[in-house]
Amino acid sequence: MSDEIPDDVVPEVRPAAPGTAVTERPVTGSEKETLHRYLRKHRAALLAKVDGLAERQARWPLTPTGTNLLGLVKHVAGVQAGYLGEVFGRPLPDAPAWLESWEGDDMYATPDETMADVIAFHHRSAEHADATVAALDLDAHGTVPWWPEDRREVTLQQVLVHLGFEVARHAGHADIVREMLDGTAGDGDGNLADKSAADWVAWREHLVAVAEQAGLRDLRV
Known part of the structure; x- marks a missing residue:
């Protein structure tokens, strides 16, 4: 049976199960801890959007530009590997070749990559990123080689703000894409x-x- 969505069918809205994303806690701790906590929260919200999906569903493009859930997970994994790796002179070991591509290779999973492969890489990227955050102070300096030359010099604080925004943006994309696939919406945190x-x-x-x-x-x- 095909899982493609007919044009005249609107999936039934189903709230995500409670606990599928990181639950908010009281805002305590240092600025670095707070920025890192929100990054982890949005990262978990994104990953939760592929729970329970078949390979074909997770890869299915649902926008004219091809946005798909597994591609969003792969893209964010690559983004955090760059910003909390290469930028601070801590490149991800054994990084895949597609990280150097600017042809959209990070926006979809190839036929040779399984959903488990992409999720495992996302976890590896996240662990490396978290180690960078733990090792550096907020005023630690880095260089973003793909930014305009006059803005390349950054601090860990700038990168955490930028990356938190980036991951939250894509987690929002994933929320809508998942709802379009099977009606599952929200993060199970009471916001729906x-x-x-x-x-x-x-x-x-x-x-x-x-x-x-x-x-x-x-x-x-």
């Missing part, structure tokens, strides 16, 4: 409204009606 399947259908129909009304108003202008 508590609605039944029928409630979500009614809510979507309400939003469609609002959009239609707005479109009619535009026609009258």
Whole structure:
């Protein structure tokens, strides 16, 4: 049976199971600990989005630009390997050749890579990144060779802010892509409204009606 989504089918919204992402804790500790905690939280939220999927589902492109869940996981793994590795003179050992590619090789898993391979690399990249954070102070200096020359010199603080934003952005992409695949939405942390399947259908129909009304108003202008 094909798991491709027909154009006329809207998947039923299913909240993610509680505990699938990192649960928030009171904001305590140093600035570095706080920045690192949010990075780990968003990283876990992204990885949770491939839980329970078949290989074909995890690779399926759901946007005109080919965005797919496994590609997002692979991309983030490569990004954190670069920013918390090469930038601070701590390159990831035995790094795959695709890390040096600018042809989009990090945005999908090849036929020779399994979902388990990509997830394992993500964990290896995360462990290396975490070791860099543990080893350096926030004012430690690094160089981002792929940035414009006048902005290449950075600190660990800048990189943690930039990387936290990057991972959160892609975790948001993954949330939408997963919902499009099978209706699973949210992180199981209580941020998704508590609605039944029928409630979500009614809510979507309400939003469609609002959009239609707005479109009619535009026609009258």
